[in-house]
Amino acid sequence: MLDGRRYEVPSDLKTSAYITSSEYEKKYKESIENPDKFWNEQARNIEWIKPFTKVKNTSFEQGKIDIKWFEDGQLNISQNCLDRHLATKGDDIAIIWEGDSPSLSRQMTYKELHEQVCRFANVLKSQGIKKGDVVVIYMPMVPEAAVAMLACTRIGAIHSVIFGGFSPEAIAGRIIDSNAKLVITSDEGIRGGKIIPLKKNVDAALAKPEITTVEKVIVFERTGHHDAWHSERDIWWHEAVNAADPYCDYEVMDAESPLFILYTSGSTGKPKGVLHSTAGYLVYTTLTFKTVFNYQPKDIFWCTADVGWITGHSYLVYGPLSNGATIVMYEGIPSYPTPNRLSQIVDKYQVNILYTAPTAIRALMAQGDVVVENTHRNSLKLLGTVGEPINPQAWIWYHETIGNSRCPIVDTWWQTETGGFLITPLPGAHALKPGAAMKPFFGVQPALVDNEGNFIEGEGEGNLVIMDSWPSQARTLYGDHARFEEAYFATFKNTYFSGDAAKRDADGDIWITGRVDDVLNISGHRLGTAEVESALVAHPKIAEAAVIGVPHDIKGQAIYAYITLNAGEEADDALYLEVKNWVRNEIGAIATPDYIHATKGLPKTRSGKIMRRILRKIACDEADQLGDISTLADPSVVEKLISEYKCLL
Numbered sequence: 001m002l003d004g005r006r007y008e009v010p011s012d013l014k015t016s017a018y019i020t021s022s023e024y025e026k027k028y029k030e031s032i033e034n035p036d037k038f039w040n041e042q043a044r045n046i047e048w049i050k051p052f053t054k055v056k057n058t059s060f061e062q063g064k065i066d067i068k069w070f071e072d073g074q075l076n077i078s079q080n081c082l083d084r085h086l087a088t089k090g091d092d093i094a095i096i097w098e099g100d101s102p103s104l105s106r107q108m109t110y111k112e113l114h115e116q117v118c119r120f121a122n123v124l125k126s127q128g129i130k131k132g133d134v135v136v137i138y139m140p141m142v143p144e145a146a147v148a149m150l151a152c153t154r155i156g157a158i159h160s161v162i163f164g165g166f167s168p169e170a171i172a173g174r175i176i177d178s179n180a181k182l183v184i185t186s187d188e189g190i191r192g193g194k195i196i197p198l199k200k201n202v203d204a205a206l207a208k209p210e211i212t213t214v215e216k217v218i219v220f221e222r223t224g225h226h227d228a229w230h231s232e233r234d235i236w237w238h239e240a241v242n243a244a245d246p247y248c249d250y251e252v253m254d255a256e257s258p259l260f261i262l263y264t265s266g267s268t269g270k271p272k273g274v275l276h277s278t279a280g281y282l283v284y285t286t287l288t289f290k291t292v293f294n295y296q297p298k299d300i301f302w303c304t305a306d307v308g309w310i311t312g313h314s315y316l317v318y319g320p321l322s323n324g325a326t327i328v329m330y331e332g333i334p335s336y337p338t339p340n341r342l343s344q345i346v347d348k349y350q351v352n353i354l355y356t357a358p359t360a361i362r363a364l365m366a367q368g369d370v371v372v373e374n375t376h377r378n379s380l381k382l383l384g385t386v387g388e389p390i391n392p393q394a395w396i397w398y399h400e401t402i403g404n405s406r407c408p409i410v411d412t413w414w415q416t417e418t419g420g421f422l423i424t425p426l427p428g429a430h431a432l433k434p435g436a437a438m439k440p441f442f443g444v445q446p447a448l449v450d451n452e453g454n455f456i457e458g459e460g461e462g463n464l465v466i467m468d469s470w471p472s473q474a475r476t477l478y479g480d481h482a483r484f485e486e487a488y489f490a491t492f493k494n495t496y497f498s499g500d501a502a503k504r505d506a507d508g509d510i511w512i513t514g515r516v517d518d519v520l521n522i523s524g525h526r527l528g529t530a531e532v533e534s535a536l537v538a539h540p541k542i543a544e545a546a547v548i549g550v551p552h553d554i555k556g557q558a559i560y561a562y563i564t565l566n567a568g569e570e571a572d573d574a575l576y577l578e579v580k581n582w583v584r585n586e587i588g589a590i591a592t593p594d595y596i597h598a599t600k601g602l603p604k605t606r607s608g609k610i611m612r613r614i615l616r617k618i619a620c621d622e623a624d625q626l627g628d629i630s631t632l633a634d635p636s637v638v639e640k641l642i643s644e645y646k647c648l649l
């Protein structure tokens with residue numbers, strides 16, 4: 001059986017890694033028994049302008065959720081990621097950029113990055129941006145995206161990065177929710193040879209009369225093509241930056257000052273503006289980056305995540321740069337223009353640590369050995385994965401084919417809300433099991449509970465909760481603390497509920513089994529079924545919608561949408577296409593339904609509640625396991641749905 005395998009700690013790492021097996025045991029115990037002492041020491045890994053005297057001040061008590069770490073300390077994140085490295089690492093490469101086209105590449109030293117950030121911080125200031133203002137970043141994967149983020153942190157502005165794949169509708173919603181004052185974008189982006197009209201999307205979003213707060217748009221020139229130019233509003237990045245002063249002093253920030261907002265999907269309603277704060281986030285991402293990836297000075301680190309996701313924030317930008325690391329930032333996709341592109345990039349820059357997602361691994365695996373053709377990948381020392389449970393087969397392929405059977409794989413479980421890794425192996429401490437996220441990181445106390453909230457001890461499966469706070473935990477949802485409490489602390493009293501289930505095996509190792517709420521995981525990206533449903537019912541021809549996740553070989557999950565149409569409307573291929581495009585325009589390409597099933601009636605209880613359990617079984621071809629359907633108002637809809645399902649395939 002594939003998932004019975006174990007991979008021992010490589011002998012060199014047993015002694016040389018930052019955290020070895022005995023150190024893990026000792027430090028983990030200490031971090032739980034005396035979090036103040038443990039985090040007090042770890043916080044010395046970053047620089048403080050004013051040292052803190054208080055470490056942890058957190059409450060998970062219902063109605064009183066309050067999370068503060070290092071609260072009376074002061075610091076600046078851009079100072080930690082840039083200035084503090086200048087004396088010793090100023091000429092080291094901070095960012096290696098590889099363009100979508102293999103002929104394009106750039107490098108930026110820490111000194112150069114520092115100057116770009118200072119200049120851009122001055123540009124922001126000259127546009128009236130102040131401490132506490134919200135700035136939207138809607139950029140392709142270019143170094144300037146990181147420059148923009150760091151410039152915000154330099155002056156204390158709160159950034160809200162929006163993934164470049166999101167639609168004008170989605171951008172508008174996020175701008176309205178956060179009252180953003182300024183938008184930073186690019187004329188266009190390029191991924192896999194395809195153009196993404198970023199500026200045009202921003203223009204379309206800002207054309208909405210509900211948006212009243214955005215004063216300026218700064219546009220980075222990537223391709224040289226764009227449509228309209230609003231000269232009273234739009235500013236060219238290069239013109240402004242060239243005219244700006246090359247030094248900008250950093251703001252003194254309180255430990256708990258808001259750092260960034262990142263929107264993510266929940267099981268209900270519109271996306272949630274997850275708010276992270278300054279010191280705890282930096283302490284935690286700095287420590288986890290160094291120890292989980294066992295990052296050694298001069299290592300080349302490549303995280304394939306887009307800056308629009310939390311992975312891009314914590315482990316492409318902040319964690320690595322705080323450690324003075326050299327990062328690879330790649331604009332494109334793993335198999336363009338040739339199937340072996342990812343492997344070529346590893347060889348080209350002698351990448352030592354590669355961090356990517358199961359969906360990318362499976363997509364490569366499906367293409368066979370061409371993806372490693374003419375490459376050797378001998379520079380790799382460690383691999384990482386994140387985003388969804390990795391199936392053992394994909395894990396083993398990643399290990400053997402990409403990593404030449406030499407590199408440990410860290411399967412890091414975490415979330416937008418957690419800021420950093422919570423459950424993950426440490427490569428020098430833990431033997432690995434393909435598909436297991438293994439052990440809690442320092443200071444993290446996971447537990448499993450049944451649906452009534454009773455603890456499951458020993459071997460078993462249940463809802464994954466975290467018993468106490470860790471420094472990089474989200475502090476609130478922007479402008480809606482009540483929703484924060486409701487979403488994470490109300491299901492199981494006095495604990496943080498992740499929305500995931502997990503099982504604990506006989507060795508006490510943890511395997512994440514996936515979401516238990518109405519959140520889908522499409523190619524490692526979170527999407528609420530409610531969000532897709534509300535986009536569907538906004539279509540003039542659709543009366544009702546119910547969205548289900550079904551297994552998909554590459555993406556992990558695909559979207560299966562049941563719809564009923566308004567009287568007089570007919571379902572045909574043209575309508576299906578129209579509906580798919582509609583959802584893509586409302587949310588973005590990742591939300592495009594793979595299957596649309598138009599029907600006359602959905603299975604409902606007598607009180608009118610849609611029975612998703614039944615819809616899920618039908619969509620997953622498990623109609624033989626429907627269970628009890630006696631509570632349905634009209635049981636005949638089930639037979640009809642099953643026969644329609646068979647025709648759809």
Ligand code: WT7
Binds near residue numbers: 311388389390513524
């Ligand atoms: C959800 C969080 C954290 C960065 C990427 C996604 C799933 C994430 C793993 C993993 C199994 C994982 C969970 C989680 N997930 N990493 N290693 N093993 N599942 O961030 O969009 O906030 O999604 O992704 O279901 O709740 P996100």
